Amino acid sequence: MIRLILHGCNGKMGKNVIDAVKNSSKFTIVAGVDKINSKQDFPVYSRLKEVKEPADVVIDFSFHTAIPQLVEDAAELNLPVVIATTGLDAKEEALVLEKSAQIPIFMSANMSLGINLLVKLVTQAAKVLYENSDIEIIEKHHNQKLDAPSGTALMIAKAINDTLGNTFNFTYGRNPSSGKREKNELGIHAIRGGTIVGEHEVIFAGRDEVLEIKHTAQSRAVFAEGALKAAEFIIGKQPKLYSMKDLLEEG
Numbered sequence: 001m002i003r004l005i006l007h008g009c010n011g012k013m014g015k016n017v018i019d020a021v022k023n024s025s026k027f028t029i030v031a032g033v034d035k036i037n038s039k040q041d042f043p044v045y046s047r048l049k050e051v052k053e054p055a056d057v058v059i060d061f062s063f064h065t066a067i068p069q070l071v072e073d074a075a076e077l078n079l080p081v082v083i084a085t086t087g088l089d090a091k092e093e094a095l096v097l098e099k100s101a102q103i104p105i106f107m108s109a110n111m112s113l114g115i116n117l118l119v120k121l122v123t124q125a126a127k128v129l130y131e132n133s134d135i136e137i138i139e140k141h142h143n144q145k146l147d148a149p150s151g152t153a154l155m156i157a158k159a160i161n162d163t164l165g166n167t168f169n170f171t172y173g174r175n176p177s178s179g180k181r182e183k184n185e186l187g188i189h190a191i192r193g194g195t196i197v198g199e200h201e202v203i204f205a206g207r208d209e210v211l212e213i214k215h216t217a218q219s220r221a222v223f224a225e226g227a228l229k230a231a232e233f234i235i236g237k238q239p240k241l242y243s244m245k246d247l248l249e250e251g
């Protein structure tokens, strides 16, 4: 059995990981960590360093400000971590990279298989279409989401820029003073409402033709199951910052 510590156990994704573990024969949750202390079937602590139960791996779905303490504690305890939390600032991201020299860290803004295939398809399309079309990303999420744009939208935009040698400046939404669209803009637009689980659409708008590539998450279970796959993948790996690309390449 893989012994799991669930960081952010009392949140929406925490609940989904608990359900995914119930349906899995490979995992058991030995402890949770959350800033809110609500009752679970396992002990809940307020930080990772306080956890008494021996464990093999940590999965995190919490909030970006929790990440520095999480990776500091995980490095001290020599525990691999899967970070699914989005909205990290540059300093938090730099610390994750620094700590990945000590422990294996798996980080992805989206744990679903479909989004990671979408990134592949979109970068291929961008190579062919970018000169003659305008690229815009639209993401839609529930009204409880704290960060905008989504980590996934940023991941897609960065993948396009990496592929095309940083051609684009990102434009976050448009307003009455935005003016005419520039050729080197990549628009990123965030919609928030209701209970939308997560939608990401990339639009290539050319002259007289439009290509749209879209992914819809229909439940949070896909993210929870993806996080369990990532956790299984990093146990026993060398210290490094891993992504979905590494997991998919290993097959």
Ligand SMILES: NC(=O)C1=CN([C@@H]2O[C@H](COP(=O)(O)OP(=O)(O)OC[C@H]3O[C@@H](n4cnc5c(N)ncnc54)[C@H](O)[C@@H]3O)[C@@H](O)[C@H]2O)C=CC1
Pocket (backbone or CB within 6 Å): 007, 008, 009, 010, 011, 012, 013, 014, 033, 034, 035, 036, 046, 061, 062, 063, 064, 065, 066, 083, 084, 085, 086, 087, 108, 109, 110, 111, 112, 147, 151, 223
């Ligand atoms: N990579 C992926 O596939 C996915 C990533 N996410 C990301 O996961 C994060 C959590 O999402 P939700 O579960 O919807 O949010 P949520 O707000 O429902 O849950 C977050 C939980 O983390 C806890 N928390 C906050 N600060 C903490 C701290 N300092 N220490 C310990 N616990 C803390 C909260 O009390 C709460 O229980 C968000 O950043 C979201 O964008 C969400 C879905 C999929």
Ligand SMILES: O=C(O)C1=N[C@H](C(=O)O)C[C@H](O)C1
Pocket (backbone or CB within 6 Å): 086, 109, 110, 141, 145, 146, 149, 150, 151, 152, 153, 197, 198, 199
């Ligand atoms: O907060 C969410 O719900 C989600 N967050 C991730 C993101 O910011 O990209 C992934 C997913 O779309 C759900």
